[in-house]
Amino acid sequence: MKMPSYPSWEQTLAGKHWRTVHFPRIREDTPTFLGVPYALDESDLQGADVVIIGAPFAAGWGKKYSGVDKAEWLAATTRVRQQSIRYRGGYVQELDIDVFEHLKVVDYGDIPIPLEASYEGTVERILAAQDMVEERVRQALDAGAIPIVIGQNSPVASYAVGRPVAQHFKGPIGMVSLDTHWDAWPYDWATKNDRIAGSTNWKDKLFRDCQNYGMQNLVEIGERGMLEDPATVRRFVNGGCCFMPMWKIRTELGIEGVIRNLDQAYRGTDAVYAHFDMDVLGGAGPTDGDILGELAEPMGMTDYEAIRIAYETGKRGCAGLSFLCIPPGSAVMYRVIVYCLTYFMAGIAERKRGQNGGA
Template structure:
């Protein structure tokens, strides 16, 4: 019987229902949703606050078996717990950011691998801020079409176009270990690229990815830079790093990655050691067949498969203390 997190909404990928806190100790991975849509930075409201619900519904059809990755079955290695959603306050942006940070801090303190389902990209700032409060120096691999580093949007410092500007400001985030990856398209502003460079962050454009002779080797180079002089590397994925041909339920950006490229990069990053991740900016209202929401399940499974491989390598090296790479 499918486990339910809310009403008729199933737990993500059949996870244990841990919304009451039970089952966390028996889990390796914690799923949680952030049903948040803040300031609209272009067009109209996107409905991305519905993302966590729709992602969960779509996930009900998937097993954990990936025949293309050594026939691995993720669920034979990892137990998932779904802690439900952050209790956001639609009329109060600062209060919502506080609640995301508080909820995320509890997840980090559990020692499990967190997967946060957004929501707009503004949620990444409080997630990573809460990680830094556990005493870790952090690097970030940011997969996105856009820098999302504007100082503010119409006075809102927490809009979806601003999280990396806020992250640049955190002492415990090493800016030189922020790698903006997959950047492309004319919806970026010149100031964003300049700001990233001034802050010390690095940029890997979609053209850099396409001209690389090997995705695996490129992933290794990106990870080496992201992990330099930090304790942990976090992975943040915006759906629009994908070309809109593969992402009908997301921002309309052409010349993005295809699904193979995204899945390969995510797997390789996690195989090297990622402490946690988010997936944001899925717009169910423009995705009638839920293609984008379905892809999220596959991306998460590839990330977890990579995390399993990372753990296996650590076990071979005699370090069997934790699932999560530090």
């Protein structure tokens, strides 16, 4: 599949940012997200409200995932940060709020997941990568911060975030999930191993392993089409989850109806975990411009809808957020992630400001 030509770091940087060249960097070509301080170890997390964590991992064996070169998937943690530095900072003009006036945000860099784990997907390597992510997520939670994990595949950027949240808060946990697919099969497609919470089964395994997740507090948004096993969908719907497929969003709910229904994740829960599988943005079929490869489906969510849901979830309060299946190779798609993450933090900032007696 022919991928669009992604600009080099020099092209991204030249004339497209409002800063000097002196901003924190994780690597020469990788600034911190929006230029926030770089956290080198756990001691740097103290006092933070939000911790940004990169988790580069692509599932399965071989050089491609869903028909797209794995190098393109793995570049997301770098490219999201590269695109973030084109902005002045944390001021969101539509909301007239500067995130950094209310929140301390740090970037904890990329977890050093061995590259082999993405090309030779043995059970041992996958579990080791998962453990590395869980450790950093727990460190953020123990510091009283909200972990935000930028990744590409399960379990690294889903189960490995949702489980520490459940273990940390112990009481009932709600979930807001954006996805094209349910990811709730009873097995992982790549390994067929029951210990792996993979791309096709991480949600099923999370609900089995962490009993404080309840289907009645799951808000599932964006699925569509003919890919799912009917028993899988009906199990969750009959269990009481709020299922909002794109068809229902377009014909009945609209974005305002979606926002109202987010409340179901919060009823009677101690915390909420939000998971944004960005293949929810969809595609228009197998063309050269179909950057999601086999993951692309028609009738996708718009960028505004995803950003608005991120903001509203942050505003209601959220214990952890993860991104995966970020559409590869497109600068504007990486900017969508920058917006989702920043507007989520803006919601958190508005919530904190309100709790502190602000306007």
